[in-house]
Amino acid sequence: MKFVSYLAGEACYVAPQPLLQSETPPTAISKLPDFETPPLNPNYEFSKQLQQFLNGRKLLLQEISAPIEEIHEHYQNGFVSYHKGIVEKDGTYFCKRCGNNKRHLFASHHCSRCDEECVYCRHCITMGKVSQCSPLLSWTGPAIQYEKRSRCLQWQGTLSGGQQVASEKIVTAVRESDQIVLTSGGTTLPASKMEQLSLKQQFHNIFTSVKELITPPSHSVSEESPLFSKSKSKLLIWAV
Ligand SMILES: [Zn+2]
Numbered sequence: 001m002k003f004v005s006y007l008a009g010e011a012c013y014v015a016p017q018p019l020l021q022s023e024t025p026p027t028a029i030s031k032l033p034d035f036e037t038p039p040l041n042p043n044y045e046f047s048k049q050l051q052q053f054l055n056g057r058k059l060l061l062q063e064i065s066a067p068i069e070e071i072h073e074h075y076q077n078g079f080v081s082y083h084k085g086i087v088e089k090d091g092t093y094f095c096k097r098c099g100n101n102k103r104h105l106f107a108s109h110h111c112s113r114c115d116e117e118c119v120y121c122r123h124c125i126t127m128g129k130v131s132q133c134s135p136l137l138s139w140t141g142p143a144i145q146y147e148k149r150s151r152c153l154q155w156q157g158t159l160s161g162g163q164q165v166a167s168e169k170i171v172t173a174v175r176e177s178d179q180i181v182l183t184s185g186g187t188t189l190p191a192s193k194m195e196q197l198s199l200k201q202q203f204h205n206i207f208t209s210v211k212e213l214i215t216p217p218s219h220s221v222s223e224e225s226p227l228f229s230k231s232k233s234k235l236l237i238w239a240v
């Protein structure tokens with residue numbers, strides 16, 4: 001899809017080509033000048049479904065099922081932001097999804113979507129193709145208000161001495177909104193580490209707001225998410 005940019009007052013905004021005719025020629029969004037997201041319109045009746053889907057994520061247009069008209073209306077009201085997928089600075093490309101800036105991990109081809117030579121990121125291509133003409137979208141409206149749950153931990157068991165120590169450190173990190181890195185000897189996060197994350201009795205008091213657990217590689221997340229969901233069956237868990 002091609003985009004156009006336009007000025008409104010001092011600000012520069014963008015729009016998908018089918019939705020706005022502009023004097024400037026439409027092109028890949030990454031090739032447009034820098035643009036902004038319009039200010040939030042508090043009176044706009046936003047889509048809860050879109051909020052739920054986009055909140056805390058950065059997705060490609062093709063990953064969102066909502067029609068472009070609806071997405072763009074949310075942008076116009078400040079609830080959704082477009083981001084350039086690939087940014088070029090001083091001859092160096094940056095992927096805004098995975099952070100790749102290694103030249104050999106980018107490629108280009110004549111693209112059928114933008115009808116131009118189009119650079120894309122090879123580093124994160126298994127998650128869907130980020131290219132110069134594929135914007136990333138994020139939610140900039142109000143965050144989802146999750147209901148507070150108590151005693152969501154379902155697991156019964158005991159931890160070993162080492163697990164207990166690690167568990168205490170995790171609990172402290174979560175409580176103090178600090179960061180903690182868990183490492184394991186293997187390539188995947190083994191069940192024992194997952195137990196440390198999920199089994200500490202105090203956890204039900206700590207997870208009162210949305211928390212993220214990030215672990216590479218992605219297949220570990222997919223493999224371990226059933227365990228996590230089982231031990232916290234009352235929580236809504238997304239594994240992406
Ligand atoms: Zn990438």
Ligand SMILES: [Zn+2]
Binds near residue numbers: 112113115117131133
């Ligand atoms: Zn393209």
